[in-house]
Amino acid sequence: MSVVNNGTPAGRRYVIRTFAFMVPYVLICLSMTMTDAFDQIIGKPAGWGLAAVVSAPVIGQLWATLSLMRESDEFVRAVVAKQFIIAAGLAMAAATFWGFAENFAAAPHLPGWLIYAAFWGAFGCISPFIRASN
Amino acid sequence: MKNRLKLLRVERDWTQEQLGQALGVSRQAVNALETEKHDPSLDLAYRIAVLFDRPVEDIFENPHA
Numbered sequence: 001m002s003v004v005n006n007g008t009p010a011g012r013r014y015v016i017r018t019f020a021f022m023v024p025y026v027l028i029c030l031s032m033t034m035t036d037a038f039d040q041i042i043g044k045p046a047g048w049g050l051a052a053v054v055s056a057p058v059i060g061q062l063w064a065t066l067s068l069m070r071e072s073d074e075f076v077r078a079v080v081a082k083q084f085i086i087a088a089g090l091a092m093a094a095a096t097f098w099g100f101a102e103n104f105a106a107a108p109h110l111p112g113w114l115i116y117a118a119f120w121g122a123f124g125c126i127s128p129f130i131r132a133s134n
Numbered sequence: 135m136k137n138r139l140k141l142l143r144v145e146r147d148w149t150q151e152q153l154g155q156a157l158g159v160s161r162q163a164v165n166a167l168e169t170e171k172h173d174p175s176l177d178l179a180y181r182i183a184v185l186f187d188r189p190v191e192d193i194f195e196n197p198h199a
Contacts, residue, residue: 007160007161008160011160072160073158073159073160073163074159074163074172074174074175074178075159075160075162075163075166075167075172076160076162076163078172131166131171132166132171132172133166133171133172133173134135134170134171134172134173
């Protein structure tokens with residue numbers, strides 16, 4: 001059982017909130033990339049609205065994480081903070097590396113929104129190894 | 135931080151879950167304390183001391199002494 005999904009009421013609320021924010025995010029991302037549902041608004045002002053809508057769950061997820069930390073005990077709070085800081089650092093490092101690689105090494109362009117997936121990928125990889133607060 | 139938490143808990147025949155409930159923390163937190171993966175805050179250390187009716191120094195080894 002992970003530190004986050006630890007069977008406590010706070011952990012259960014976090015899992016529910018995560019699904020509530022991530023399911024719409026994934027559905028919108030999939031429909032943007034795999035269908036032509038939003039093609040007619042690309043390049044129009046409504047496109048900004050769509051970008052804001054699809055980004056809103058990221059803010060929601062931040063709130064869910066801060067809520068988990070507020071509602072949990074000091075150990076869970078410390079470990080979650082450590083996991084998030086390391087995952088965010090790795091995702092930022094990867095994005096920075098790739099950005100410069102695009103500039104200096106002619107690397108193919110990757111969309112900026114992939115940093116969110118990179119963050120969760122890093123979070124999933126490092127979480128099993130970060131089980132101590134000290 | 136080295137401590138006698140597991141010994142005190144087992145003496146009372148409590149599970150980690152039961153001790154966590156008595157302290158208001160998760161079972162994971164109790165496990166982390168017992169395995170020295172978490173140094174308790176002063177507040178939690180005092181709560182543990184009150185629960186076992188012992189001075190903090192009897193439960194947690196002072197690393198600076």
